[in-house]
Amino acid sequence: MWGGRVGALPRVGGFWLTGVLGRKPSCNAASLKGNNSPQCWNCGGSGNLIEGDGFFCPQCRALQPPDPTRDHFSLMDCNRSFRVDTAKLQHRYQQLQRLVHPDFFSQRSQTEKDFSEKHSTLVNDAYKTLLAPLSRGLYLLKLHGVEIPEGTDNKMDRQFLMEIMDINEKLAEAQTEAAMKEIECIVRAKQKELTDSVSRAFEQDDFEKAKEILTKMRYFSNVEEKIKLKKIPL
Numbered sequence: 001m002w003g004g005r006v007g008a009l010p011r012v013g014g015f016w017l018t019g020v021l022g023r024k025p026s027c028n029a030a031s032l033k034g035n036n037s038p039q040c041w042n043c044g045g046s047g048n049l050i051e052g053d054g055f056f057c058p059q060c061r062a063l064q065p066p067d068p069t070r071d072h073f074s075l076m077d078c079n080r081s082f083r084v085d086t087a088k089l090q091h092r093y094q095q096l097q098r099l100v101h102p103d104f105f106s107q108r109s110q111t112e113k114d115f116s117e118k119h120s121t122l123v124n125d126a127y128k129t130l131l132a133p134l135s136r137g138l139y140l141l142k143l144h145g146v147e148i149p150e151g152t153d154n155k156m157d158r159q160f161l162m163e164i165m166d167i168n169e170k171l172a173e174a175q176t177e178a179a180m181k182e183i184e185c186i187v188r189a190k191q192k193e194l195t196d197s198v199s200r201a202f203e204q205d206d207f208e209k210a211k212e213i214l215t216k217m218r219y220f221s222n223v224e225e226k227i228k229l230k231k232i233p234l
Ligand SMILES: [Zn+2]
Pocket: 040, 041, 042, 043, 044, 045, 057, 058, 059, 060, 061, 062
């Protein structure tokens, strides 16, 4: 019966936690999926906490701790896919914040206040991650076990790196708003093109291709950051 709980624990320190939980069940166990009878931390009720999103105990209505095994797609009620309906995503975000926002827990116990902070942070994080194509792609890739370490340009093709250098030079030299606009347009068109390509790569389950395209998107994203910074003093 511990199999599900062990698998559900965060990877970091998982072994240590396994040992601890193996002897003495933690009150947080209520939130862990894979356990057939999660218990409410407050009333000990073993009602079906998964039902109704698992945020509240169906018996005492106490807010439950976040489920650490739940990924952003599941939390935001989206299919685990690169294509997301951003209007639906926004709607879900507002719906969740109405359930868990700390403002609604000011009169509740400290435990529930703490849980609501955690839920709220998670919801914000999930929303932001899934909203932007680059972070959504990187997250999806990570769920498939593929990560892109920072600063890996040794495999990047020369032509692409030259293109980036060229844009960076143009940006450094840009003195007028029109010149900045032009660079912004180029970068935006590139990102659109890459977003379409990475979407196709994910559809074909070609994670190596997706990784290559997302790496390029990250370069353009860095340029976008530089544009933003340069715009501040204008
Ligand atoms: Zn309860």
